[in-house]
Amino acid sequence: ILIYDGGGIGDKIMFARFIPILCERFYKNKIIFFTNKSLLWIFEFIFSYIPNLTIISYLDSQSLPNFDYHCSLISLIYYLNFTYHTITFEPLLENIIMPSSSNFILSNLHSHKRNFIINWKGNSKNLHEEHNRKIDLKFFEDFFKNPLLDDIQWIVINKELDYLETMTLRENNIIYLGDQIDNDNAFQDSMLLIQNADGVVTTDTSLAHISLNMNIDTYVLLTIGCEWRWVREGNSYWYPNAKLFRQKKLGDWKQVVNDLTSSLIS
Numbered sequence: 001i002l003i004y005d006g007g008g009i010g011d012k013i014m015f016a017r018f019i020p021i022l023c024e025r026f027y028k029n030k031i032i033f034f035t036n037k038s039l040l041w042i043f044e045f046i047f048s049y050i051p052n053l054t055i056i057s058y059l060d061s062q063s064l065p066n067f068d069y070h071c072s073l074i075s076l077i078y079y080l081n082f083t084y085h086t087i088t089f090e091p092l093l094e095n096i097i098m099p100s101s102s103n104f105i106l107s108n109l110h111s112h113k114r115n116f117i118i119n120w121k122g123n124s125k126n127l128h129e130e131h132n133r134k135i136d137l138k139f140f141e142d143f144f145k146n147p148l149l150d151d152i153q154w155i156v157i158n159k160e161l162d163y164l165e166t167m168t169l170r171e172n173n174i175i176y177l178g179d180q181i182d183n184d185n186a187f188q189d190s191m192l193l194i195q196n197a198d199g200v201v202t203t204d205t206s207l208a209h210i211s212l213n214m215n216i217d218t219y220v221l222l223t224i225g226c227e228w229r230w231v232r233e234g235n236s237y238w239y240p241n242a243k244l245f246r247q248k249k250l251g252d253w254k255q256v257v258n259d260l261t262s263s264l265i266s
Contacts, residue, residue, distance in 0.1 A: 001026065002070040004034040008126070009186075010206035011074070012039060013213060014229065014238060016092060018076040019043075023050045025080070032056060032067060038186035046092050087237045091215040098192040105189050106196060108175050110153035114198040116264075117155050118174075120221075122205035124160055132223050133203045137168050139253040144172040148265045155197070157181060157190050157207075201260065204230065212239045219263065221256050222246045 003019070005012040012035060023031050030052055035043060037057035047053055056064055071079060077087075109115045121134040144154070156169060159178040169176050181189035187210060194200060194210065199217035202208050204227055211218045218239075222230055224247040229238045236242060243263065245256045 001029055002032045002034060002064075002067040003073055003076070004070065005036075005073040007074070008123075008206060009036070009039065010204075010209035012036070013042075013092070013206065013209040015073040015076070016043065016046075017089065018073065018080060018082075019047060019053065020050060021080060021088070022076060023053050027052055030054065030065075032065065034058060034061075034064070041185045042093070042096075042187070045096055084237055089238065089240060091213045091241075093191070093210065093213040094215040096191070096195075096214070098188070098195055105177075105181065105192055108155060108177060108193070109196055113151050113153040115153050115155060115196070117157060117194060117197055117200045117202075117207070117211075119156070119158055119200075119202040119205060119207050121158065121160075121203060132226065133205060135203060135221065135253050137165055139257050140168075143257050143261055144168075144174070146261060149261065152264065155193065157193065208239075208242070212242055215241065217243065219243045219245060219260055221253070221260065224248070224250050 001022075003022070005015065019031075019033060031054070033043065033047075033053060033055045035055065035057060037059045040055060040057045043055050047055065054065075082088075120137060120140070126133065143149070154172070154174040156174055156176045157178050161169075161176070161178065166176070177189075177193070181193075190207075191210060191214065194214055194216055197216065199219065200207060200211040201219045201221070202211070203221045208218055208220050218241070220230065220242050222244060226246065230236050230242075230244060233246075236244065245259045245263075247253065248255055
């Protein structure tokens with residue numbers, strides 16, 4: 001049985017929860033998971049215990065064995081007979097062992113403050129970026145200067161910053177590591193930081209899927225017309241451990257940031 005993924009990186013991580021269930025139900029069958037080269041190391045680690053699973057990257061398609069059936073990762077919801085209310089969630093990355101030899105990465109964590117990673121945008125190539133995932137940093141001007149949040153050290157790992165964003169981080173003494181990490185395996189350094197941080201604040205990007213699957217406190221900032229996975233109100237069955245902050249008015253991030261501030265203070 002060939003399983004191939006689709007969508008963005010976050011989608012692959014989100015739907016990967018169905019892989020162990022598939023392999024257990026069809027334990028007499030060989031399962032092949034076809035995925036991105038950059039994510040191979042993650043899936044090989046977390047699924048290393050599954051004997052009937054083989055993981056192959058798209059770049060190694062020539063080594064793909066013969067298969068009798070194929071199915072997209074998202075379609076497993078249907079074929080495994082899950083409904084929205086019966087979706088199961090176990091943090092796939094909670095027990096992942098990250099290399100701890102990088103003193104540089106961990107040295108950026110403040111020893112006397114809460115350490116939070118903050119991200120206000122995703123990949124600029126995403127067609128939904130401008131209206132569904134990106135927040136203008138002007139909405140965080142008072143947030144970064146709020147004395148009630150002075151016990152937090154903010155860390156940014158986004159790799160795409162413009163000049164104004166860079167200057168905003170400098171003015172607010174926010175640590176920027178995006179140009180110094182994850183140069184070998186995708187997310188390897190980021191995940192080490194997340195694993196040792198107190199929380200993650202992000203819009204609907206792959207970072208949310210990673211930190212939630214690591215069982216780290218995650219504050220997700222959402223537009224009024226956010227992705228279906230986060231639902232319109234209440235908690236999401238996909239990620240019941242997520243702390244969701246939604247716009248109440250289209251384009252108004254001010255209230256979202258205010259709600260986030262109240263949550264972090266309390």
